[in-house]
Amino acid sequence: MKQLGVVIVAAGKGSRMRTKESKQYLQLAGKPILVHTLALFQRMEQVDTIVLVTGSEDVERCREYVERYALSKVASVVVGGKERQDSVHKGLEVLRDTVEWVMVHDGVRPFAAEEHILACWRQAMETGAAVLAVPVKDTIKVVDPEGTIVSTPDRRSLWAIQTPQAFRLSLLLQAYEQAEKEAFTGTDDAMLVERSGTSVRVVEADYYNIKITTPEDLPWAEWIIQNVRGEREA
Numbered sequence: 001m002k003q004l005g006v007v008i009v010a011a012g013k014g015s016r017m018r019t020k021e022s023k024q025y026l027q028l029a030g031k032p033i034l035v036h037t038l039a040l041f042q043r044m045e046q047v048d049t050i051v052l053v054t055g056s057e058d059v060e061r062c063r064e065y066v067e068r069y070a071l072s073k074v075a076s077v078v079v080g081g082k083e084r085q086d087s088v089h090k091g092l093e094v095l096r097d098t099v100e101w102v103m104v105h106d107g108v109r110p111f112a113a114e115e116h117i118l119a120c121w122r123q124a125m126e127t128g129a130a131v132l133a134v135p136v137k138d139t140i141k142v143v144d145p146e147g148t149i150v151s152t153p154d155r156r157s158l159w160a161i162q163t164p165q166a167f168r169l170s171l172l173l174q175a176y177e178q179a180e181k182e183a184f185t186g187t188d189d190a191m192l193v194e195r196s197g198t199s200v201r202v203v204e205a206d207y208y209n210i211k212i213t214t215p216e217d218l219p220w221a222e223w224i225i226q227n228v229r230g231e232r233e234a
C-alpha cells in the first residue's frame with residue numbers, strides 16, 4: 001500500500017469571486033491558480049498520488065493541465081458534488097484501500113509552505129489527525145441576527161483553520177460515512193472527525209496560506225507569489 005495520497009478539491013463555483021471564469025482557473029503569474037496548487041504537491045517527494053476533484057464541465061480541461069504541466073502524480077480526475085464535503089468524499093473514495101494517509105487541500109490555496117505541509121502530516125502520523133492553522137489576529141464576536149453582540153470568545157483559544165488537513169484515511173472515511181448517515185454538513189474535514197470523537201491537532205502555519213475567495217485576494221496573491229513564495233515550476 002502507498003503511504004500518502006492528496007485530495008485536491010476544485011469543484012466549486014467561486015461565487016464570491018464574482019468572475020465569469022471559476023476562480024481556480026484564473027491566471028496567477030502566468031498559470032492557473034489550480035496548477036500552482038497541484039505543482040506544490042507534485043514537487044513533494046513524500047506524496048505518492050493525487051486525486052483532483054473538479055466540475056463535470058472541467059474534467060477535460062483538468063486532464064489537459066495534467067499533460068501540459070507534467071503533473072504525473074495526478075492519477076485521477078473525478079467529478080465533485082454540490083458542497084465541498086461531497087467533493088472531498090468523492091475524492092476519498094478513489095483512494096480507499098490504496099493509501100494509509102490522506103491530506104485534503106483546497107485547489108485555491110496555492111501558497112501552503114512545504115515545511116508546514118510536512119509538519120501537518122508528521123503530526124497526523126503521531127495522533128491520527130492534524131490541520132494547518134494560524135492564531136486569529138482580530139477580536140472575534142458572536143453576534144445575534146439583530147446585530148447585537150452576544151459574547152467575545154477569548155482570542156487566545158481561537159485559530160483560523162486552513163488546509164491541508166491530514167488524517168489516517170480509514171479514520172476520515174469513517175467520519176465522512178457517519179456525517180452522511182446523520183445528514184451533517186461541515187465547513188472543513190476536521191469538523192467531521194471531531195464529532196466522531198477523535199481529537200484533531202492544530203499545526204501552526206503562516207498567514208500567506210490564503211484561500212483565494214474574494215476579489216481583493218487576487219492582488220494579494222500576486223504579491224505573495226512575487227515577494228514571498230516565488231514563482232513555482234510545475
Ligand SMILES: Nc1ccn([C@@H]2O[C@H](COP(=O)(O)OP(=O)(O)OP(=O)(O)O)[C@@H](O)[C@H]2O)c(=O)n1
Binds near residue numbers: 009081084088213
Ligand atoms: N461543491 C464544492 C465546493 C467547493 N469546492 C472546493 O473547495 C475549495 C474551498 O471552497 P471555496 O473557497 O468556498 O470555493 P467555492 O465554493 O468555489 O467558492 P464560493 O463559496 O465563493 O462559491 C475550493 O477549492 C473549491 O473549488 C469543491 O470542490 N466542491
Ligand SMILES: C[C@](O)(CO)[C@H](O)COP(=O)(O)O
Binds near residue numbers: 189
Ligand atoms: C476548509 C477551509 O478551507 C478551512 O478554512 C474552509 O473551511 C472552506 O470553507 P468554504 O466555505 O468552502 O470557503
